[in-house]
Amino acid sequence: MADQRTRDNALAILRKYIQGETLIRHCLTVEGVMRHFAELNGADADEWGLLGLLHDLDFELYPEAHCVKVVELLKAEGFSDDFIHSVQSHGFGLCCDVEPVSRKEWVLYTIDELTGLVYAAALMRPSKSVLDLETKSVMKKFKAPAFAANVDRDVIRNGAEKLGIPLETVIAETIQGMRKIADEIGLRGAVDGQTFFP
Numbered sequence: 403m404a405d406q407r408t409r410d411n412a413l414a415i416l417r418k419y420i421q422g423e424t425l426i427r428h429c430l431t432v433e434g435v436m437r438h439f440a441e442l443n444g445a446d447a448d449e450w451g452l453l454g455l456l457h458d459l460d461f462e463l464y465p466e467a468h469c470v471k472v473v474e475l476l477k478a479e480g481f482s483d484d485f486i487h488s489v490q491s492h493g494f495g496l497c498c499d500v501e502p503v504s505r506k507e508w509v510l511y512t513i514d515e516l517t518g519l520v521y522a523a524a525l526m527r528p529s530k531s532v533l534d535l536e537t538k539s540v541m542k543k544f545k546a547p548a549f550a551a552n553v554d555r556d557v558i559r560n561g562a563e564k565l566g567i568p569l570e571t572v573i574a575e576t577i578q579g580m581r582k583i584a585d586e587i588g589l590r591g592a593v594d595g596q597t598f599f600p
Contacts, residue, residue: 409448412455415479420462429455431517431580431587432510438579439509450506457489457510469493469500496557505565512561515554516576519543522550524580524589531591532584537574544573 420426436454440447456476464471469490476486490500491507492514502508523543524532543549544558562572584590 409452409455412452416455416459419459419475422462425458425462427587428517428521429458430583431521432457432514434583434587435513435517435576435579436506436510438575438582439513440506442575443505443509445506450509453485453488453506453510457492457514459489469496469498496554502564508561508564512558512565512572513576513579515557516572517580519550519553519558520573520576520580521587521589522553524591527591529591529593530589531593532577532580532589533591533593535577537570537577540573540577541570544569 416426416429420429433451433454437447437451440450458468459475460470460472461468469492472489473486476489487500488502488504488507488510490498491502492510494501494511502511520532520535520540523540524530524535526543527535527539544555547555558572559569562569565572580587580589
């Protein structure tokens, strides 16, 4: 199946449509967290990860048609209608009317915004690391609307509710997912007096 292509191929597709390193890092972050949540749900981590990796494929080139233009791009790359639906659904109520229906779609919808908040919170720490970031710190930032003001808290709340998971738990597991890929997304920082920046 086209959806089971290797991660290397998926990364090549990602870089074909996205040049900005910040957006690529975001896609890698969402991929890592999706893989973590797949493991928690006993699901296929490769399948969920691929969805996270390619969810913003159209955002850089077609920001005004985000989650719409992606249909054409993914069809051209051989992806299935089901995969395309999953990608589109993360923009539900924001830039499209494709509603999440499966658990993996609701997870993507929820953690897409949340990873941005967690990332920003990690960078505010003296260590600049996700490795010593605590859930309570992110909750405090979540409740401060001026912090990472572009993050839609309502989306995160709604997603957690749809998943039937307490907000604190969603945040805690998102942090765990990001810890697993701290090196890849530049959030190892300096912990225990050791600096890990190149």
